[in-house]
Amino acid sequence: MKIKKFRGKSILEALAQVKKEFGEEAVILSSEKVKTEEGDFFEITAAIEEDEVEIKTSDSVFTGNTAKEREERSIEKDLREIKDMLRKVLSPQLKNERYVEFLEKGVPAFIAKQLAENDFNLQEYVKNKLKEKGSVPNSKYQVFIGDSGSGKTTNIFKLAVWYQARYNASVLVLSLDTYKVGGMLQAKRFAELLELDFEILSLEDFKEVGGSFTKYDYILIDTPGLDTKFGENELEELSLEMPFLRFVWVFKATEHYEYGLRLWRFLERLPIDGIFLTFTDKVKSGLPMLWLLDHNLPPITFISTGNRIPEDIQRGETEILESLFLRGIE
Ligand SMILES: Nc1nc2c(ncn2[C@@H]2O[C@H](COP(=O)(O)OP(=O)(O)OP(=O)(O)O)[C@@H](O)[C@H]2O)c(=O)[nH]1
Numbered sequence: 001m002k003i004k005k006f007r008g009k010s011i012l013e014a015l016a017q018v019k020k021e022f023g024e025e026a027v028i029l030s031s032e033k034v035k036t037e038e039g040d041f042f043e044i045t046a047a048i049e050e051d052e053v054e055i056k057t058s059d060s061v062f063t064g065n066t067a068k069e070r071e072e073r074s075i076e077k078d079l080r081e082i083k084d085m086l087r088k089v090l091s092p093q094l095k096n097e098r099y100v101e102f103l104e105k106g107v108p109a110f111i112a113k114q115l116a117e118n119d120f121n122l123q124e125y126v127k128n129k130l131k132e133k134g135s136v137p138n139s140k141y142q143v144f145i146g147d148s149g150s151g152k153t154t155n156i157f158k159l160a161v162w163y164q165a166r167y168n169a170s171v172l173v174l175s176l177d178t179y180k181v182g183g184m185l186q187a188k189r190f191a192e193l194l195e196l197d198f199e200i201l202s203l204e205d206f207k208e209v210g211g212s213f214t215k216y217d218y219i220l221i222d223t224p225g226l227d228t229k230f231g232e233n234e235l236e237e238l239s240l241e242m243p244f245l246r247f248v249w250v251f252k253a254t255e256h257y258e259y260g261l262r263l264w265r266f267l268e269r270l271p272i273d274g275i276f277l278t279f280t281d282k283v284k285s286g287l288p289m290l291w292l293l294d295h296n297l298p299p300i301t302f303i304s305t306g307n308r309i310p311e312d313i314q315r316g317e318t319e320i321l322e323s324l325f326l327r328g329i330e
């Protein structure tokens, strides 16, 4: 058995040295932090068998019976046990290494843990998760909710034009945003330019007449930001009073996953069909967004790929989402 000490500025660097020289079969005997004149180092003491001993076939094991052969068999057995031990000792370290690697690439911690523990391949993971989620039907009444500035108004207009072009559908854009200064004018202007039917109603009026727009195939409803008076409680009340309404959560792809999950905890009480993921043009790496594939979250139905109306929109088809989530991976 060969024993050697390896040093590195970090434990990962020292481990990499061990792997480089001794390979995957190395066993870690000890690790410590050492202070030297050149600075602090992590020092790992590792061991490896010097020569691979050729394992005999079972035939020769049982036929040989001399003292030498018995000794050889005993060495073989010891070696096999040492190899098993090595594998067991090294496995958690390799998992930790992979976990840190995923974290460094920006994968949310709880997903990095799943990936490292189960030795998942990223491409396969994304593919399987997207398949699990499936797709969503296009509901007639879709209420767009989300933070201020997440892209509700602009993307409703894109979607309205998309429905017209794709299904030759008749679409009404209905705004409940009577709060935002200048908001009504902006929406009205979009509707005129795109030649779309458009209405503005207060929440109270909508509750009275909202169910009467039966001549349209799709009624896309814009709302003020969740951070205004129009919060989760108002939305929950609205969904109870008008059970035919379905909700679309408009969410910026650039937001941090902890923020997204916190917001989802409030929104999950609502009948949410899907997520409309905006600002995907600002995303460099798709890995920080992997939390959106969690099984508790609704599927991504559409993505917004920029601020041009109406062209910057794509349906959340498997191939499109796959390349979005794997964006930036070499
Ligand atoms: N780059 C980029 N800009 C976007 C995208 N989606 C929306 N925007 C821009 O973001 C800004 C805010 O969009 P809005 O549609 O007004 O957002 P909102 O959710 O209706 O905001 P409030 O009405 O204030 O709640 C606008 O300037 C849009 O052009 C996108 O996917 N990429």
Ligand SMILES: [Mg+2]
Pocket (backbone or CB within 6 Å): 152, 153, 154, 177, 183, 222, 223, 224
């Ligand atoms: Mg708006």
